[in-house]
Amino acid sequence: MELLFAWIDSYKNIKRLGFNFSNYQDVSLEFGENSSIVKVRINEARENFKIFGPRIKSMTGIIGKNGSGKSNILELIGMSMEQRRLESINSSSYFLLYKYSPTKYVIEGADFKLVQNILNDISINSGYQNPYSFTVRYNREEGVFKKLEFLQEDTKKIKSLEILTANHQGYSSHVARFSEASIMFQRIVLQPKNIGVYPKYKMLIDFNKHNDIGNQTFQAKDRVYLHIRPNLKYTAHGKYDLELKVNKSLKIIFKTNDMDYALSPYEKKKNWISSLTEKYIFFAWESLTDHLIKYDEEHKIPTLKERIENIPNNGNVWGYYSEILNLLMGELDRLNNFWVDKDEYYNAFDELTLLLFSLPSKAFTQDTLKILVGDVEEESISNLLRRLDKEYLKTDSPDLLNRILKVEFLPFSSGEEAFLNLFSTLYYGITINKNHERKTLLILLDEPDQFMHPEWCRLFIWQLTTFLKQTCDYYNYQVIFTTHSPFLVSDLPNSYVITLDKNQDTGECIALPKISTQTFASNIHTLLADKFFMDTTTGEFAFQTINKVIKRLNNPRPLSVKKRRDISSIIGVIGEPIIQNRLIEMFNAKVPNDREQRLRELKDQQRKIQSEIDKIESEDV
Structure with a gap:
């Protein structure tokens, strides 16, 4: 089973936004009167080449500035059934669409009104309570679904999807470590501090056996x-x-x-x-x-x-x-x-x-x-x-x-410890309930590159895919992660990337168009130059300092000797050669004019002084 799509009508700062999570299918909605959903279009619109190998079904990166809603999306997907019940009471409104088989899908969500127009033979008065889960069959021509089973009534309890959330931060250990089995899903929420020491020891042993992961970051064997x-x-x-x-x-x-x-x-x-x-x-x-x-x-x-x-x-x-x-x-x-x-x-x-x-x-x-x-x-x-x-x-x-x-x-640096914590958490989550039926493990990672050196960020996606392939052979994987880093994005085609921003006035999440450049194998500097990541690739202090120099050089007023020295020193430490050379040209053009102006000022002063001298001497005579 694979998560294809999430429509979030209302959850925290996210209002009426849809997100695609499959690398090979696009889901879009059509709306009718009162902005109600009337049709669902599922298109095989993306390439069917499995870039990460046959067992990693899809990988999606969510990038966005602080407060844009990245973590809220992961939180909603990984939420326990008890939390979903509480959120439905708090007026959260959403639905998630999963592909269960070539002909069957699963819809789970809260607020049945959202899906009543796309589910045949079910009315809002059918007595279903939030949160709900259905298995359905898709009618491609009509863009609607036919209900097959209401999962809460199913006694078979077939677990076709496990959802593993691994966080760097979060709540206390009393609520951060749980494993919940529901009818179609098993959700496991973990934090590195709450998995214990043994998984880390076991992870290091395995890293030392399979050096193609460990050697790319740190060598633990005979050192740790x-x-x-x-x-x-x-x-x-x-x-x-x-x-x-x-x-x-x-x-x-x-x-x-x-x-x-x-x-x-x-x-x-x-x-x-x-x-x-x-x-x-x-x-x-x-x-x-x-x-x-x-x-x-x-x-x-x-x-x-x-x-x-x-x-x-x-x-x-x-x-x-x-x-x-x-x-x-x-x-x-x-x-x-x-x-x-x-x-x-x-x-x-x-x-x-x-x-x-x-x-x-x-x-x-x-x-x-x-x-x-x-x-x-x-x-x-x-x-x-x-x-x-x-x-x-x-x-x-x-x-x-x-x-x-x-x-x-x-000895471990903070970066090495972050790396070990994350991968040992994944190791624990993957092996806690071994499954030999080749079901899907949906892995949710909230800023996994946090605290990591840029070089480790660059290696992270390769490390993760290698790790998943080596750790066990009884899962297919779907990965959704959030990040601020262009390093992780450079390992994904831009169609695999969701970009978010925040409305500065309302705080609401904004879904942005795809990054304009092709991200896969893209140069990091090219990605950084995209307005999504940065308005400028220069630090803000340096940016403002250079702007002050430009304004001063464009000012017609002459420069004092001290100001000349200060500007010359700033130009001398600029690392970008194009900017530095242009400022040198501006400085050289400015300084000769200042010299001539100063010479005129001194000669004028000389004439005034001489006039004073002549006047005094004439009075003496």
């Missing part, structure tokens, strides 16, 4: 490390500081090179996990004392402190830690601080400890777990990252591990 370090924050209370019975002579501490060479990797691992456990104990102790103070039970703290400090350490440090944690968890549970049983917290930490012990001993350093990312996935690392993701991404129950560890990939 997985860094894991404690992330618990706590402060000392002074009189309530807890003293643990840990044998300092046996506790291995990484402080000097002299000690480090004598330690076995396994001893380093034990010490690292022991140190993390102590931090967790102090963190839990602080949480307990804070709650006792808050609920006027501070008088109980000394007794609890004495009980903990009297727990014996008989040489089994892990048993010692276990007793302390059980006591702390029990007291916190008594204060009703837990939403779940205290044993679940303890078991989660115990499981984390076992996962850490399963990691390679060589990875443990003084403060950080440091693991080189190669091209082979290590099961122990994957198990740990999946367990952390399971807790950190929860939205309906507490995090049992209290974000005990911070996980990062280093």
Whole structure:
């Protein structure tokens, strides 16, 4: 199934505009009285050459200035059913047209009045509620549809289209990560911060295996490390500081090179996990004392402190830690601080400890777990990252591990991190529900090139198409993205590009004609010169400075010596040779005239001075 067309009668700043999304079919509407839609024309008007390969059905770029409505279009297409119900209450009015098979189409939307004239045998009084979905058959001669099924009544629930939205920014994690299966569609909304760490690790492994993607941007193999370090924050209370019975002579501490060479990797691992456990104990102790103070039970703290400090350490440090944690968890549970049983917290930490012990001993350093990312996935690392993701991404129950560890990939620039975040988000979304029926995945990308270096923007479409072909072979793809960048547009024919602007008075979206030049393989400077992207390809400060120089050179008034030096300096740093040479000509033409004028002024002053001298001398005589 493929999204062909969207008619948006009213949604946010978009009013009565239609948008084509297929690279091979054009949809147009005919209007009757009261501007109602009376016919739909579906034309095989575009070339049938699949420029991106057989599995990428179409790719559409939406370009527009800030506030023009680009993101609103993607938002409407990717909206969940619950959001559609709310928007229909808020008077949003639209319909989306999908091609389901050579003879069948699907229409979904809100405000049934929009489509009542193009659906045979259905009236506005048929009892259908917003939002609605129909399968229909198209009558090309009459330009109307015949309803086949009302999808909300269909019990088969055939999912023929998955819609994946990947955003850089958005809402909180509680609403930004969901997967909704409806009758004909599955919508998945993701943000990089809400997919977890494991997909990024897996993505790097795959990049290192398939170097034709990674080598074009950054080489991760044997360069990028997985860094894991404690992330618990706590402060000392002074009189309530807890003293643990840990044998300092046996506790291995990484402080000097002299000690480090004598330690076995396994001893380093034990010490690292022991140190993390102590931090967790102090963190839990602080949480307990804070709650006792808050609920006027501070008088109980000394007794609890004495009980903990009297727990014996008989040489089994892990048993010692276990007793302390059980006591702390029990007291916190008594204060009703837990939403779940205290044993679940303890078991989660115990499981984390076992996962850490399963990691390679060589990875443990003084403060950080440091693991080189190669091209082979290590099961122990994957198990740990999946367990952390399971807790950190929860939205309906507490995090049992209290974000005990911070996980990062280093060293990464902000551009590299943006690249990894985007592609790992896509990887997660594509593989979250593997489908072997070759249905379509509609991918919605809102400014995917944000934060990327211009060279990476230039490579992005190639990277994306290569990635989609390599990641899995069980999907066909349709891609719709928004951008400000001419780099992305230069990889699309201009018929694949939707151009938007904003009415500065009303704020409403304006659909512009196609870019005048052919965009595919077009020179970036040629695209930038198009008025859509920029009024001028020069920075505004430089543009205004050059205009001031031109006005000053055209002014008949003479230039002072300082002004000449200033103008000469500005002309000297201009990088565009045509502009620079023209200003040099203007300057040379202006300065000789100024010299002659100044000479006349000086001679006139000389005559006046001489006249004064002669007058004084004659008075003396």
